[in-house]
Amino acid sequence: MFLERAGFAEISIKGFQRYPLANHLHWLAKGKASGHLKWSQLRTPTLEAAYGEMLAGLNQTDTLIATATAP
Template sequence: MDFWDKNLEDNLLNLLIIYLLLLAICDRERERERERERERERLLVIEVPSASDALITLYNNTAFSTFTYWSCHLYLFTEKTLRMYAEKAGFTTVKMLQYQRYPLANHLFWLAQGKPGGQHVWMLFNRPGLIEEYEKVLAENKLCDTVIGIFTC
């Protein structure tokens, strides 16, 4: 008869096996040490609009450029310029990330209609696999609309 087929009260144990528990305890100690090290290290995360946005650099979309370069957007950044500003201020670069905020439908709408919001109009392009693949291609080529820098103090 299988052990679990009986009532728990009928299954008094005379043997306790601790399998991989000591490993977990050791790992927990190392994790605590890492946490203490991280407490001493302060991170700065900066997210900025990208000057390398595909609508600006790849597609040369005038309507988007006019929309983007307005009085509140005094600066757009590339990975290089964001890194340069942060390091000049005394930070060390940990990682630079490309992030695409707006999907393919938005870009197609800008190209065809010269205005934003295509993801709400041309919803046929809002397919998860298609969106992710487009974002992946943009990120691989550093053409996303957002740059994220992670820095240490």
């Protein structure tokens, strides 16, 4: 809505997951960030891609990326 009101067109907004499952599990277990560094053994490209895709499908990612045509 903000982009539309600012006059932008061809607006596309997609979710993107920056932090992996290891980080979220660390937050749950320890109440702190940096799980993606401290628990790196829980990281694989396949798991991170699947986790990101699942969260994107649920519209629950930690980042939104908008692209639009300038007015």
